[in-house]
Amino acid sequence: MEITMSGIAKAFGTNQVLRDVDICLKAGRVHALMGENGAGKSTLMNILVGIHKADAGAIAIDGRETTFHSAREAELNGVAFIHQELNIWPNLTLLENLYLMRPKKTRFGMIDKEAMLKEATKMCEDMHIELPLQKEAGECSVGQQQMTEILRILMLDAKVVIMDEPTAALTERETETLFTMMKKLKERGVAIVYISHRMEEVFSECDDITVMRDGHSIITCPIGDISVDEVVKAMVGRSIDEFYPERTTIPGDTVLSVENLSPIGHFEPISFNLRKGEILGVSGLMGAGRTEIMRAIFGVDAHNGGTITLHGKELHLKKPEDAIKAGIAFITEDRKAEGLILDFSIASNITLPNLGHLCPSNIMHREKMLSFSQDLSDRLGVKTQSVHLPVSSLSGGNQQKVVIAKWIGLSPSIIIMDEPTRGIDIGAKRDIYDLMNELTNQGVSIIMVSSELPEILGMSDRVMVIHEGGVAGILNRADATAESIMTLATGGQ
Known part of the structure; x- marks a missing residue:
């Protein structure tokens, strides 16, 4: 045919x-x-x-x-x-x-x-x-x-x-x-x-x-x-000479320490640290437990012990609200099911987690909310005719920008990004990479979970490799190659 x-x-x-x-x-x-x-x-x-x-x-x-x-x-x-x-x-x-x-x-x-x-x-x-x-x-x-x-x-x-x-x-x-x-x-x-x-x-x-x-x-x-x-x-419509932007931020002191965290399930105790302005890439085979570890840190799922310390203060995160109040944001891998309310407008999605400080007296300030969502939409380059349109009307890349916008509005010190560029086009990917660089230049720390090795290698300052629910190793940027990451991801040394 x-x-x-x-x-x-x-x-x-x-x-x-x-x-x-x-x-x-x-x-x-x-x-x-x-x-x-x-x-x-x-x-x-x-x-x-x-x-x-x-x-x-x-x-x-x-x-x-x-x-x-x-x-x-x-x-x-x-x-x-x-x-x-x-x-x-x-x-x-x-x-x-x-x-x-x-x-x-x-x-x-x-x-x-x-x-x-x-x-x-x-x-x-x-x-x-x-x-x-x-x-x-x-x-x-x-x-x-x-x-x-x-x-x-x-x-x-x-x-x-x-x-x-x-x-x-x-x-x-x-x-x-x-x-x-x-x-x-x-x-x-x-x-x-x-x-x-x-x-x-x-x-x-x-x-x-x-x-x-x-x-x-x-x-x-x-x-x-x-x-x-x-x-x-x-x-x-243009040449992208360098697909991954140059990492110019020099990571500072440790801001987050995770010690012997044990997510419920078949996991080894998880320990790692995250530095100020750093992008920590998290790699591993599908099913290794990368997302489950992040959900435990954010308080979505329970864990059987361990400590999470942020800026020298031990946290007790029993639910996502606790993590949000501590300055941690979590961009989930399934933006449609967990990151957005598709029937709501772009403006409503952006303002939803920010209502506490936009409307402190529980009175809706519509002009303030509209200005807030419009500013963030413009800053992240969301392509839309109006922020009043439903977020379902946007392309995948622009939906992802809306998800990021709503979290940036909270001014978090740490952002966990789970598969941040899955299913979006090459131009939108570059926009998100540039945004990640901008955020880390401002001192925000990012944990980036990704199944794409080129993305891990192109954007990470260090790479933490997960194998069968445990940390197989943490590689510095200079030591991180496709071969070294896959060796650790498959149980090698």
Whole structure:
């Protein structure tokens, strides 16, 4: 199946999202779709599968002009969209999720679970993946849920599969399994659209690339005909000579000491310190316990002992409110579920944790709150027409800036950032890195948990490596390499 989208345009009210966009998807090839958040990538694919209707342009499938009126109609015609937010029912088993829309039945009209299990098991074997088919989806990893979604699409005999940030929440092993599945799909002649911000994946796994910027398709070519620098320039409209800004802050004295902290679970006692103006990178394999340690420090989760000392004073943090009052902020890895109230406005999200000092007498000062949120929004470069708009209307990178803005408003001395740039574009990443440098220049200390080794190496003054719930080692910037970090992360010395 070959799909050509020509001259596609789309506006939502006065906001022109797409302008004269062209893209061609070919059978048996992986086509990368890249661009900053808000460039129009998802809107373009939503038009293809019938979720949105184009204002102008044409879609041709194998030379015949076609328009789908719903995602279900697109799926039935072999075009499937696997969204970043998975369409999984957590209280059903993986097997039930696979057959939710088309269950197999016996000749008596009863659900034929045995036949479904047999077919699904065979499909898993053919694709060389292992899934606990009879386990509830909510008890499975995000990777297993993602594989289930892909398997469901394959059972529809899809000819075109759109994947939106498919590896954002996958472990390294799950990512390798996904790439193996993609290769098998290619062998079957399936066309794949691969939406991602991860350059290394795009250049290793994709055959063609289309780069979008501000609703336009800027360039389309085979992946071998373009460099990383050219892709970046096409995405952001300028050259980013140094992706990671130079670290000029010299860390000062110790401000935070953690001694023998024991988060509940299978953890060794955790001990480390953090210096004034320092970025302490926290690395390790997925599941090593990085986030759990940070949640225990912030008072989200309980622990079985140990001491946390801030500015020479021992803290007793039993809940996040205690940590916030002590001057500690926590930017969680799941901004949509834990960092934002999506239905609230941008202004409301920014002012929410700051209401105590904005409204000390419990009387709402709307002008003061609006001025406060507008100032922080401008300072962090949040791209929006108005802070009165719901935060759900923003791109991923701008949502992350709102999360950071609400914490900066509290003037914390320590900020814990868990996966601060996950799922956001290259331009927004650089903005956040520049902001981190600005904060540390002002004396703020940052703990940065990240699964991206280049980010850890590019931004950290020291790197603390976690292995199986314990601190495997702490490396100075000069000693931190991809090899030394991975050695410690996998249990080596």
